[in-house]
Amino acid sequence: MVKRNQTQQQVQDEADELKSRLAETEETLRAIQEYMVDAFVVNREHGIQVVTLNESEIPYRMMVESMNEGAVTLIPDGTIFYCNGRLGEMLQVDCEKLVGTSFHDLIAPEEQRRFEALFQQTVSGSVREEFTLQTVKGNRVPVQLSMYPLGEGRASGIAVLATDITERIQSEEKIRSLAAELTRVEQEERHRISQVLHDDLQQRLFAIKAQLSFLKDVNLSAENYRELDQVQATLSESIAITRNLSIDLSPIVLQGEGLTEVLTWLAFRMKEQYGLQVDLETKKKLYQIDSHLRMLLFQSIRELLFNVVKHADISQAKVMLDERNGRPCIVVSDDGKGFDSETVMGDPQAAHGLLIIKDRLNLLGCSMKLTSKPGEGTRIEIELPVERKLN
Amino acid sequence: MCSILLVEDHKIMAETLVRILRTKGNFHVADVAESAEDAMEWLLEQETGDHIDLALVDVVLPHMSGIELVSMIQQHYPGLPCLMISGRSNRQYVSRSLEAGARGYVLKDDLHEVMRGVQHVLGGGTYWSKQLSLEE
Numbered sequence: 001m002v003k004r005n006q007t008q009q010q011v012q013d014e015a016d017e018l019k020s021r022l023a024e025t026e027e028t029l030r031a032i033q034e035y036m037v038d039a040f041v042v043n044r045e046h047g048i049q050v051v052t053l054n055e056s057e058i059p060y061r062m063m064v065e066s067m068n069e070g071a072v073t074l075i076p077d078g079t080i081f082y083c084n085g086r087l088g089e090m091l092q093v094d095c096e097k098l099v100g101t102s103f104h105d106l107i108a109p110e111e112q113r114r115f116e117a118l119f120q121q122t123v124s125g126s127v128r129e130e131f132t133l134q135t136v137k138g139n140r141v142p143v144q145l146s147m148y149p150l151g152e153g154r155a156s157g158i159a160v161l162a163t164d165i166t167e168r169i170q171s172e173e174k175i176r177s178l179a180a181e182l183t184r185v186e187q188e189e190r191h192r193i194s195q196v197l198h199d200d201l202q203q204r205l206f207a208i209k210a211q212l213s214f215l216k217d218v219n220l221s222a223e224n225y226r227e228l229d230q231v232q233a234t235l236s237e238s239i240a241i242t243r244n245l246s247i248d249l250s251p252i253v254l255q256g257e258g259l260t261e262v263l264t265w266l267a268f269r270m271k272e273q274y275g276l277q278v279d280l281e282t283k284k285k286l287y288q289i290d291s292h293l294r295m296l297l298f299q300s301i302r303e304l305l306f307n308v309v310k311h312a313d314i315s316q317a318k319v320m321l322d323e324r325n326g327r328p329c330i331v332v333s334d335d336g337k338g339f340d341s342e343t344v345m346g347d348p349q350a351a352h353g354l355l356i357i358k359d360r361l362n363l364l365g366c367s368m369k370l371t372s373k374p375g376e377g378t379r380i381e382i383e384l385p386v387e388r389k390l391n
Numbered sequence: 392m393c394s395i396l397l398v399e400d401h402k403i404m405a406e407t408l409v410r411i412l413r414t415k416g417n418f419h420v421a422d423v424a425e426s427a428e429d430a431m432e433w434l435l436e437q438e439t440g441d442h443i444d445l446a447l448v449d450v451v452l453p454h455m456s457g458i459e460l461v462s463m464i465q466q467h468y469p470g471l472p473c474l475m476i477s478g479r480s481n482r483q484y485v486s487r488s489l490e491a492g493a494r495g496y497v498l499k500d501d502l503h504e505v506m507r508g509v510q511h512v513l514g515g516g517t518y519w520s521k522q523l524s525l526e527e
Contacts, residue, residue, distance in 0.1 A: 199451065202478045203401035206499040210407045213502055214414070239500050243478065252481055 070143070070162035073150065078103050078119060081157060090143070090164055091135045103160065108132040108140060115145075122147045122158050130165065142169050172365070179363035180292035187250070187295050194250035197242050205242065209235045244273065254298060259289055262298050263319055266305070274309045276317060283322040286384070293364050297330065297382070300357045300368075304332045304380055307353070312336025312378065328384040334377050341372040393444040393513050394419045398430045398460065399476070400452050404499070408447070408476075416506055427452050427460035434468065443471060445513055448493075450477035450484050458487045465492035474512045476505065480523045498522055 064071050070087030072080055080098050088095030091106065098106075107115045111131050121127050126148040133141045143162040150157040212232055220228065253265040260282060267278035289297070301319060308317045314336035322329045345351045358368045365385030372378035395418050399405040405423050412418045421443055424430035430446070437443065446464060448457040461473040475488045475496040485496050495518035497508035504520055511518035 198478060199401065203404040203499075206478065207401075207403045207407040209500060210411055210502045214410070236500065247479070252483060 191250040197246040427455035462491040
């Protein structure tokens with residue numbers, strides 16, 4: 001009876017163990033089915049072996065196929081080995097047709113040299129830059145390309161991720177357009193105030209000065225005569241102030257002339273009004289600049305030259321029209337006493353005026369870089385935007 | 392007595408100039424026009440009437456500018472000398488006035504110069520203010 005009971009218990013234990021192993025196996029199968037397992041480590045006759053599952057790349061492939069970026073792998077000469085559907089969507093072409101073609105050919109012609117230089121750098125590390133992709137039909141898509149070498153040491157290929165930045169570019173253009181509108185409205189208001197000063201206030205001052213001259217015809221005492229002279233002198237100063245203010249608010253030279261002419265006039269005014277000698281050098285003639293940008297550049301350069309007058313302790317400055325990184329550039333420099341640019345630019349109160357200039361320039365697509373050290377003068381480089389062609 | 396047509400849109404300035412021209416120069420101010428259009432209209436009306444010796448024209452006027460007016464006057468009345476008067480010594484204004492056929496350019500804030508300019512031009516000469524500079 002005891003022996004029979006023992007046998008029953010053993011059977012029960014074996015059944016329990018089998019149930020447990022079945023559950024474990026079912027769990028493993030579920031993990032495999034749900035792509036949670038890439039490979040197994042198996043102990044075989046010849047030792048431990050790693051067995052990969054044929055479909056283990058599926059989740060990665062699904063991820064690459066469904067992501068919002070264009071993904072491409074290239075062989076080292078730049079030929080497309082694989083590309084995902086999103087890149088095909090971007091370029092409005094069947095992505096299978098892209099396989100075997102050169103990725104370089106997708107880059108807009110005017111950017112191919114820059115791309116080639118960047119592509120060469122990819123061998124030694126990842127790089128990221130903005131380009132324009134162009135389809136056979138001529139459609140253009142601005143993208144940010146991130147390129148990574150595949151494999152360690154000598155790259156066996158290159159992975160490229162292309163992020164469509166059309167919306168960002170459009171937003172930037174909208175901001176630029178709003179900033180241009182702001183500059184236009186601001187200039188209109190300046191012009192209106194300038195007109196009030198010239199057309200009314202100045203005329204009244206001229207008339208008062210003229211009317212006072214009639215008093216000189218009357219027999220005045222020597223003291224009254226001196227006082228009258230004093231009043232007329234004060235009036236002349238007031239006329240000069242309103243005239244200068246009227247001119248500075250809305251210089252006629254801004255209406256339709258090129259930036260070089262505007263800067264020539266500004267140099268003359270800085271010398272006449274503040275004794276600052278501004279040497280203007282044109283190393284590279286600038287392209288036709290939009291009137292809003294020209295207005296903003298004029299105001300910015302004038303502010304920068306005011307800063308030289310106020311802070312640099314020198315009576316000479318230089319404005320140079322040049323080119324940097326393929327972009328038109330204006331350099332305003334002086335050999336004055338300079339300042340610690342990192343400290344000053346990091347202090348919003350101290351750099352208030354400069355930061356406003358920088359922000360306004362940024363809004364119209366320019367960039368401003370300031371370098372200065374105590375005793376070593378100041379140099380400000382303003383890079384102008386390169387016109388981007390979209391569809 | 393020489394007769395002058397004054398074209399000036401600012402009322403107080405116009406009144407002051409009339410007073411100065413009359414009392415200090417003993418000139419006859421035949422009319423004060425507030426715009427270039429009014430000035431042309433008045434000149435057309437005078438074709439068979441008053442003789443005018445000089446047009447003293449403000450550079451900045453509403454609608455048509457003083458410079459455009461001088462150009463028209465030179466077309467229709469080539470014998471009528473014009474002298475520009477302005478608050479600004481802007482180089483564009485000065486060169487365009489010369490091109491339009493003006494015989495001189497004086498600044499409003501120096502009335503002695505205004506009188507000198509009027510006398511020179513009435514005497515058949517030209518007068519360009521010594522204060523003209525490249526200020527604008």
